[in-house]
Amino acid sequence: MSDANFRPASMLLATIGISLATFMQVLDTTIANVALPTISGNLGVSSEQGTWVITSFAVCNAIALPLTGWLARRFGEVKLFLAAVVLFVITSFLCGIARSMPELVVFRALQGLVAGPLYPMAQTLLLAIFPSAKRGMALALLAMVTVVAPIIGPIAGGWITDSYSWPWIFFINVPIGILATLVVWAQMRNRPETTQHQPIDYIGLMLLVLGVGVLQVVLDKGNDLDWFESTFIQIGTAISVVSLVALVIWELTDQHPIINLRLFMYRNFTFGTLALVLGYSGFFGINLLLPQWLQTQLGYTPIWAGLAAAPIGILPLFLSPLVGKYAHKFDLRLLAGGSFLVIGASCFMRASFNTEVDYRHIAEVQVFMGLGIALFFMPTTSILLSSLPPKDIADGSGLATFLRVLGGSFASSLTTWIWHRREIYHHAQLTEHVTPYDPASQHYLEQLGGASQSAYLQIDRVVESQAYMLSTVDYFTLMGWLFFGLILIIYLAKPPFSAKGAAESGGGH
Known part of the structure; x- marks a missing residue:
């Protein structure tokens, strides 16, 4: 499609511009999670309705992903990338000026649609401008960007929400996107590209x-x-x-x-994709629930909820390049299985939390889970692409990314449903034991100054808090068993696992 010998005037500037656009998209996904309770409150909707801010983006993003290859062939890779960045900036601004939840959901859906080509095209352009010998470095850089953004996202989201107002989590994309557009256009506008008309x-x-x-x-x-x-x-x-x-x-x-389902005839692609989708869905659900629980039940401010969630990115930041460099020396199932073991163990650690848990313990478990995340993406993606013929690598990577993003969007809905449904169950169970004839209830009422409406309201708040705590424990227990189960699934794949898939996937973020 393009001249393989093309090199931009400045490799550094071109790489920075392309990486900035990827950083902007990943940042936007994580920055909204922490601000979700604030957005829901300001727009007068429930936390369940507020998850539409996440899910509308994720679903439309997933729908747009299969179209990326066709759009690139039709309009050219550089033009598609630049158009996607510009439209992402415009839709980010529209999200910032939204004044109702329906408006915000519509603009987030549009934002998800135009964001579809950003990561695949960033990956493609970096592979194209770097010499073959240095492509590993390019993909390591892209992987680093996708790891750093989730660290900064929750903290930036909390700080912006606390210090300014939630629309600024979207307005922040405007200067980043404009800078990325100008840099990439200046460096890549002369890249020769051949377009072709292909039926859709x-x-x-x-x-x-x-x-x-x-x-x-x-x-x-x-x-x-x-x-x-x-x-x-x-x-x-x-x-x-x-x-x-x-x-x-x-x-x-x-x-x-538009989706090449025949790829599921390959054993490693089937089980690798299943492990990737379920693993990412669990990871996405945990990252969604933790900040909401900290803010709504433990009284954390958005910025402190962000600071509590952010340590998950510390170890991946340093270990991702090492995993990319040395993973081929190991059985990739061992690395992926180790990842699921660590993430599952971290879930059971959270299942031992109570309403008195302190910041340090929450952050320490996040750091520990980060070890599992560092071992998750690259080995799993390499396994799923390992048995595909070279001509199907691009389709395989696109289909796995599509299903991964779709899994994340479904996980956000299911996580909220499980959390609230289990809270209702536990609330009913706990309430059965709060009666005028129960000695513990009588003692607690006496401490509150005797039976009164305010005392009963206080008891109801305590019951609700404990019900949400028990629901949170149930959720993390379920996630723990899910990740332990994924160890069995990933071992259904069969070696050898060649490096060809890893080179094309860029780590699978």
Whole structure:
């Protein structure tokens, strides 16, 4: 498609510009998690409704990913990258000026759509401008950027929310995006590119949008509407199932499928992708729940919730280059299995928390989990791409990324649903023991000054706090067993695991 001998005037500036755009997108994803309770409160919606800010972006981002290859061939890689950055800046500004939750959700959905090509194109352009011998360095740099952004995101989100107001978490993208656009345009505008007209799978795209979009609505609204007691949920589920079944049938028979499902014929791709999607979904859910629990139940400010969550990125920052350099000397299943063991263990550590847990213990568990994250992305992605023919590497990487992002969006809805549903269960269980005839209840009432409306309200607050604590323990216990189960799944893959997949994947972030 392009001249392989092209080199920008300044490799350093070109690399910085491309990396900045990737940094901006990853930062935007994590910065919103910490600000979610503040956004929900300011716009007058529940925390469950507030998760639409995350899920609308993630679903639309997932839908846009399969289109990246076609768009790059149609318009050129540099033009697509620059257009995506400019549109990301515009939609970020629109998110910042939104004054209602429906407005913000629409603008976040648009932001997710235009963000789709950013990471794949950043990866492609870095591979193109670096000589073959130095491509590992380029991908290590990109991996470093995707690790640093989640460290800065929660802290920056908390600081901005505390010191200014939540719209600034979106406005911060404007200067970063403008700088990245100017730098990349100056360095890459003369890169020769050949475009080609290729048919697009419109029917597959329509079925994808309908099936995935309606499924996400069902997941988000199910809890509010009491699931299958609601006619809306029943109809939505039927539409989603029919659309997704039709999508699978169509994609397996179409000559130019938008999603190449035939890749699941390869054993390592199937089990590697399953481990990646489930592992990333668990990781995403943990990162979503922890800041919300700290703020809504333990009284943390947004910036302190960010500081408590951020240490997860410390070890990956230093270990990612070493994993990339030396991973090929080990059985990659051992590294991935070690990752799941560490992450699972960290979940069981959190399951031992109570409402008196201090900042230090929370941060220490985050640091420990970071060891698992450092060992997760590169080995798992290398395994899933290892058995694919060279011509299918790009499609395999795109399909795995699509499913990973989609898994993250579903995880945000399911995490919130599990957390609130288990809280309702535990609240009911605890309330049964709070009666006028229970000695412990009588003693507590006496400490509050006797039976009164304010005393009963105080007791209800205590019960609610403990119910959310028990629900949080249930969630982390579930996640612990999930990650332990992934150890078995990753060992269903079979060596040898060649390095060709890793080189193309850029670490799988």
